[in-house]
Amino acid sequence: MNVIIDLCVVPIGVGLSVSKYVAACHKIIKDAGLESELHAYGTNIEGNWDAVFDVVKKCHEKIHDMGAPRITTTIKAGTRTDRDQTMADKVASVKAKL
Amino acid sequence: MNVIIDLCVVPIGVGLSVSKYVAACHKIIKDAGLESELHAYGTNIEGNWDAVFDVVKKCHEKIHDMGAPRITTTIKAGTRTDRDQTMADKVASVKAKL
Amino acid sequence: MNVIIDLCVVPIGVGLSVSKYVAACHKIIKDAGLESELHAYGTNIEGNWDAVFDVVKKCHEKIHDMGAPRITTTIKAGTRTDRDQTMADKVASVKAKL
Amino acid sequence: MNVIIDLCVVPIGVGLSVSKYVAACHKIIKDAGLESELHAYGTNIEGNWDAVFDVVKKCHEKIHDMGAPRITTTIKAGTRTDRDQTMADKVASVKAKL
Numbered sequence: 126m127n128v129i130i131d132l133c134v135v136p137i138g139v140g141l142s143v144s145k146y147v148a149a150c151h152k153i154i155k156d157a158g159l160e161s162e163l164h165a166y167g168t169n170i171e172g173n174w175d176a177v178f179d180v181v182k183k184c185h186e187k188i189h190d191m192g193a194p195r196i197t198t199t200i201k202a203g204t205r206t207d208r209d210q211t212m213a214d215k216v217a218s219v220k221a222k223l
Numbered sequence: 224m225n226v227i228i229d230l231c232v233v234p235i236g237v238g239l240s241v242s243k244y245v246a247a248c249h250k251i252i253k254d255a256g257l258e259s260e261l262h263a264y265g266t267n268i269e270g271n272w273d274a275v276f277d278v279v280k281k282c283h284e285k286i287h288d289m290g291a292p293r294i295t296t297t298i299k300a301g302t303r304t305d306r307d308q309t310m311a312d313k314v315a316s317v318k319a320k321l
Numbered sequence: 322m323n324v325i326i327d328l329c330v331v332p333i334g335v336g337l338s339v340s341k342y343v344a345a346c347h348k349i350i351k352d353a354g355l356e357s358e359l360h361a362y363g364t365n366i367e368g369n370w371d372a373v374f375d376v377v378k379k380c381h382e383k384i385h386d387m388g389a390p391r392i393t394t395t396i397k398a399g400t401r402t403d404r405d406q407t408m409a410d411k412v413a414s415v416k417a418k419l
Numbered sequence: 420m421n422v423i424i425d426l427c428v429v430p431i432g433v434g435l436s437v438s439k440y441v442a443a444c445h446k447i448i449k450d451a452g453l454e455s456e457l458h459a460y461g462t463n464i465e466g467n468w469d470a471v472f473d474v475v476k477k478c479h480e481k482i483h484d485m486g487a488p489r490i491t492t493t494i495k496a497g498t499r500t501d502r503d504q505t506m507a508d509k510v511a512s513v514k515a516k517l
Contacts, residue, residue: 126283131425131460133393133495138305138337141391141501144509148516163513164458165465165506166425166495174283178276185224185272185302194305195337197329199395200298201427201460201493204283207236207292207435212459215438219457222442229327229362231397231491239403239432239489242411246418261415262360263408264327264397269361293435295427297493299329299362299395305337310361313340317359320344322479334501370479374472381420381468381498390501396494400479403432403488 126174129212131201133167134184136193149191150184157183162212167199171212174204224272227310229299231265232282234291247289248282255281260310265297269310272302322370325408327397329363330380332389342387346380353379358408363395367408370400420468423506425495427461428478430487443485444478451477456506461493465506468498 136146151168154161157180159172170177181200188196234244249266252259255278257270268275279298286294332342347364350357353376355368366373377396384392430440445462448455451474453466464471475494482490 126280126287128283129459131427131458133425135331135333135393137331137333137339141334141499142512143333144512145516147513151513151517162459163510164425165423165456165463165509166461166497169459171459174280178280181300182224182272182276185226185300189224189302189304195303196301197331198298198300199495200296200300202279202283202296202298203294203460204287205293205435206287215459216457218436218438219441219445222439223445227361229329229360231327233429233431233491235429235431235437236435239401240414241431242414243418245415249415249419260361261412262327263325263358263365263367263411264399265362267361295429297395297397301362303337313361314359316338316340317343317347320341321347322476322483324479370476374476377496378420378468378472381422381496385420385498385500391499392497394494394496396492396496398475398479398492398494399490400483401489402483 126204128174128177129171129203130177131167131169132181133199135197136188137195137197139193146188146191149187153183153187154180169212224302226272226275227269227301228275229265229267230279231297232286233295234286235293235295237291244286244289247285251281251285252278267310322400324370324373325367325399326373327363327365328377329395330384331393332384333391333393335389342384345383345387349379349383350376365408420498422468422471423465423497424471425461425463426475427493428482429491430482431489431491433487440482440485443481447477447481448474463506
């Protein structure tokens with residue numbers, strides 16, 4: 126089962142800047158070989174369900190290791206069985222109607 | 224690593240009522256032996272990270288099996304390393320300040 | 322237009338405990354005369370769209386006033402035109418199928 | 420008070436394709452003169468709080484007018500008082516650390 130997620134990880138208790146934690150997550154995503162797209166309020170990732178959610182777990186573990194004692198994350202996750210659809214397909218589908 | 228999540232699973236393409244799908248997820252949560260609390264816009268679940276996210280995956284698989292070709296899910300997930308905190312603790316902590 | 326929302330407000334840069342900020346929001350909701358239900362990962366609120374989102378804005382303003390320089394909030398918002406449905410109806414609808 | 424949001428509007432009860440509804444929202448955002456960025460799981464919008472949330476409300480009204488009897492929306496909303504930060508700043512801040 127493939128999934129597209131939007132991942133937004135927020136470390137708490139480490140001050141105002143969260144970009145270094147987001148960058149660390151980006152490296153984890155890349156190391157997993159998954160397609161991803163950074164945007165201004167999260168990162169979209171696509172791939173096999175287990176691989177994608179393994180990355181989410183590794184991001185939590187890494188951010189705790191970096192010193193954040195608390196993390197709150199928001200995830201949107203989409204699956205479909207009627208057809209394959211990539212992140213690029215989703216954007217193209219909307220843009221074709223603009 | 225323990226986690227508390229808020230899970231809101233939305234089947235698409237099966238009409239307006241989603242309660243039977245939510246009820247099916249509830250059974251999956253119970254079968255996994257995890258603590259959970261249903262509320263008006265989702266279900267809170269607490270437990271070991273792998274057990275909790277295994278339930279999320281099984282919910283997607285079950286809802287597809289029930290006939291929904293597309294699902295979009297919103298998850299909030301919280302972890303902390305400074306101390307243990309249950310769902311009941313979180314609610315009590317706020318209520319003590321009201 | 323009525324709306325049911327799930328509101329989760331996270332102050333950033335003020336340490337690990339967020340319960341006093343959630344309690345302050347709870348007071349704003351009560352002062353607005355809106356129905357609400359606290360749960361372990363947010364607060365559900367129902368009412369007229371403008372009244373509900375005015376409360377969300379006031380929560381951000383209040384939490385900044387309390388000293389949090391940054392806030393990230395997650396909201397789920399549901400509207401329907403086919404029939405009236407309260408938060409209690411939604412929970413009852415699932416429980417009837419358990 | 421400025422805000423950056425991530426908006427994901429999901430019409431329910433109108434079949435599997437939601438892109439025409441997203442496109443209609445895009446037009447509302449443009450007509451409001453707000454900066455926005457479409458991504459694979461939502462649209463980021465930045466601007467004055469009232470202007471941004473007025474757009475969210477108009478999206479719900481429009482999608483109901485287009486025939487969707489039920490809508491569930493997920494919003495992330497970020498405000499900060501320590502400094503101005505645009506959507507482009509947020510992405511650049513992460514990319515500088517990659």
